[in-house]
Amino acid sequence: MSDYQTHEHDVLVIGAGGAGLRAAIEAASVKGLSVGLVCKSLLGKAHTVMAEGGMAAAMAHVDDRDNWMVHFADTMRGGQYLNNPVMAELHAKEAPDRVRELEAWGALFDRTRDGRILQRNFGGHRYPRLAHVGDRTGLEMIRTLQDHGIHQGIEVYMEHTVTTLLKDGDRVVGAFGYDRERGRFRVFKAKAVVLATGGIGRAFKITSNSWEYTGDGHALAYDAGADLIDMEFVQFHPTGMVWPPSVRGILVTEGVRGEGGRLVNKDGKRFMFDDVPDLYKNQVAKDAEEGWRYVTGDKNANRPPELLTRDHVARCINREVKAGRGSPHGGVYLDIAWIKEKLPNAQEHIKKKLPSMYHQFKELAGVDITTTPMEVGPTTHYVMGGVRVDGVTQMSTVPGLFAAGECAGGLHGANRLGGNSLSDLLVFGKRAGEHAAKWAQAQKPSNINAAQVELAAKQALAPFERSGENPYQVQLTLQDMMQDKVGIVRTENDMAAALDGLAALKKRAAAVSIDGNREYNPGWHTCLDLPNLLCVSEAVARCALDRRESRGGHFREDYPDKSKDFAGHNTVIRKAPDGSMKLLREPIVPLTDEQKKVIDANK
């Protein structure tokens, strides 16, 4: 028998980013309910802390033409109509209240002249919509939730990793994991489990994501029998740092373009004007002058093409680089310094509006962005795909298992609009917490199956007993391969090769070994991350292979256009009884007549 400690809660939330914290707060607001919150890092360090630009909510503080209907239509258009419209509608309707709630908990957003929450422009959003604090909105959000959350009676388990979900029959009834500091095993018994584990960016070499993003929640859910949806849709953010090598992939916020930053190639040409997709033809500025008027608040102007959706901007940059018109280190130039032609106090303005970008470039690249253009290129940023959930309750296809935030799928369809994630975390974090609590209250006691625990413990310790290679090599090979073969430009042959490569990597991962002991051992942790990374990589590759068209974040060089044949279904991944990965095409959730009208009215 393995040695482990058991903790019992009504609701267990796995992940303490924006979604997890919001879910835990909501569940804990139910009298008498016990809530546990588990996270791999220290509290307040989750990925959400890194978010920069802002959170989208149609509060109409800056442009009174904005409302939930425009936000809903923008989100659906951005997602190329594969989104779950139930979620897109709830999100657009509820985001304003969730933002105001943060203010009531102490958040201090930047202000409008009349003292309300200020909102900024972002790609794909028709009106200025993002509540923000300079370019550190994520920090403001996570700190507000954390500082509020610690007084709500939630039991927090920092630096604990969950490796397996435990089931009683069909139901999820808990989780197994270990504490990172000492390596001791824990069993969390719970009536409902909420996954809020974030994304999968570490499956790729060039990424804005941290070590935590190994797709744990996706893999935990999949192994427990839940469906994953839309996994072919990975967002490559158009602007990551490209130089020096050690910072490659670190994000350059879209806020730079929202403040007027323009993209130019090595010939000094502002190339984004050359290629405007049909869906957006009548929403884009005719020339640079109109673009500038837009970012400075002229309501009659249209947005500059730099503020088109991320998938499109990323591909345009890729095209420039491939055509030999890129910058010395394989990117293009993002220039905010030029606004000095327009503003007398431009340098101060840039430092005030984009303080962390200013520091990031100054300290990491030795570049002063108030005088010099930045070199930028696409970086793996976000996964639209995730656990398939009910749009209202956030319950997965497995009873008792909920998901919210980046690890859940549905809201964003084929492409997420910037700023729609932070609002997603709040809206659906709250919903997941609320419905998990309701579910928990209705459950009869369950049993933890000792054999499942035993197996999980054995699997966790296996790397110490083997004598294979070191896990970092396998991880690096995987990241190189995914970047190369299942990245921003995809083809049939590459992805077929990737699937073969994944099969080989699975064998290698099953043999990795590690020395030392269980105390704070990053090598051991990496061994345990590998199966998750491989699981999500395979899901991405299989779905991407199946979708023979280009749409949103998914671009096929061999099928460069959108196809009607693929407009009507989402790709779903499920674990087959024989343990293999099964792919299904499931019809999209249809729009209601009301929703159709809203979309037509906002074309």
Place this chain on the structure above:
Amino acid sequence: MPQATFRIWTGAGDDAVFKDFATDVSEGMVVLDAIHQIQAESAPTLACRWNCKAGKCGSCSAEVNGKPRLMCMTRLDTLDLSVPVTVEPMKSFPHVRDLVTDVSWNFRVKKSIKPFKPRKPDAPDGTWRMQQADVDRVQEFRKCIECFLCQDVCHVLRDHHKHPEFAGPRHFVYTAALEMHPLDTEDRLSHMKNEGGIGYCNITKCCTKVCPEHITITDNAIIPLKERVVDEYYDPLTRLFKVFTGK
């Protein structure tokens, strides 16, 4: 490629020692990159915390050549690589292993400070009005990434180990942010004076110097708090006022 040697504090408890690791140095590298390279090449179990690699999360705090720094924001080209670069864990907290310390005390201190309590909403829709000028000052404090480097450098904690009686600069910044929040109505001054031990701070400003977020901890947070404590508890007029108003 040029190489550099990193002299890293490794191990746990009494067995912990400095160990030298050599690794290649490339353009633009930071200390955290070197640690990761060493992990992948020769020391897979080497423990350190990190998340964002961009100075945003405050996880990778350590002492580089004796100075409290974020490893992800310390470029190698700012260090003398002709001699070994020492990398050690923070000193103000119990050591766990390698570069990792037990910082949980900080989380307990924070919890002991009374939370935000807003005044009644200004508008019928339940919202408030605040001017940018009024939030600027508090926004400075809210930039804190909880790296705890200020706690690490403060002699009251580092040398005098006043952990139970002294909240430390991070929590003075936190308290100042709450106290100066335009909407807040709570009073935390007695807590700062007593449990927080703000009197121990003798304004050496070491904390301000190490703060990677460039928060003017001493001048903008600690001194105003100290002044308010003095006004509240030692100013005879205020005391009299209190007696009469019962506030």
